Amino acid sequence: MTLLTSVFAAIICTIIWYKNAPKNEMKLGILCWMFWGASLMWLVDAIFEYAELGAEYFSPAPADMLNDLFLGLSVVAFGLIIWLVILLIKDPKGIIKAALFKKKNA
Amino acid sequence: MACFLVAATEAVITTVATKIIEKKEKEQQELKVSFNGVKTEAAQKIPFSRKLKWLNRMLWGGSALLMFEHIWHGEIVPFFPFLTAASDPADAAQMIHEMTTVGVSMAALVTVVWLGIVGVTTLIEKRAEKEAKRLASSES
Numbered sequence: 001m002t003l004l005t006s007v008f009a010a011i012i013c014t015i016i017w018y019k020n021a022p023k024n025e026m027k028l029g030i031l032c033w034m035f036w037g038a039s040l041m042w043l044v045d046a047i048f049e050y051a052e053l054g055a056e057y058f059s060p061a062p063a064d065m066l067n068d069l070f071l072g073l074s075v076v077a078f079g080l081i082i083w084l085v086i087l088l089i090k091d092p093k094g095i096i097k098a099a100l101f102k103k104k105n106a
Numbered sequence: 107m108a109c110f111l112v113a114a115t116e117a118v119i120t121t122v123a124t125k126i127i128e129k130k131e132k133e134q135q136e137l138k139v140s141f142n143g144v145k146t147e148a149a150q151k152i153p154f155s156r157k158l159k160w161l162n163r164m165l166w167g168g169s170a171l172l173m174f175e176h177i178w179h180g181e182i183v184p185f186f187p188f189l190t191a192a193s194d195p196a197d198a199a200q201m202i203h204e205m206t207t208v209g210v211s212m213a214a215l216v217t218v219v220w221l222g223i224v225g226v227t228t229l230i231e232k233r234a235e236k237e238a239k240r241l242a243s244s245e246s
Contacts, residue, residue, distance in 0.1 A: 034167025
């Protein structure tokens, strides 16, 4: 469920990135790479788990599934927070700078 | 248990490599490409350091999100030795085994996928250049 959540997050981010390209004001590329990287890593985790459990891997207990979904959504929220921090620090639109500095009239 | 540490270590190495390559890279030459197959436009190839940044972002991002998962499962704690498995020799051996199997596979898969992306982008670049050459010769 965590893998599925991060894959969906990666797909949605990639679609939004492609729709807005070549503009990169929101730094969506960072979010795409981050979710794809995590998805690939969880895919490996899933393969190893499948090798251990076999077909049982595909029929988890409802409580485990719910916990994994909760974890997946929390991971997506954590990823969004990382992206937001990077976006505000890099400030590609100059919004933060404009809020911190007042332009002097010539 | 600590499988993400392998990918994080690779991320440190590739980030350092990116910085070194960035310093060594010369200004890219301008060339003609075709974006839509109809007309040619002046453009620049993206440098290799930028392609390496894609790998950095996948490795750092993936490691950060996996670290969150490990905190969630109580495998990482905010006090020494930080990894709960490290305090018990039997658990530590299992952790190292997991790092050498799952961790190495994770880092390898991310790298292989990145190599695939770099390969595909190189093909796209070559095709766009070829298309531009064909259009330029048909115009003249």
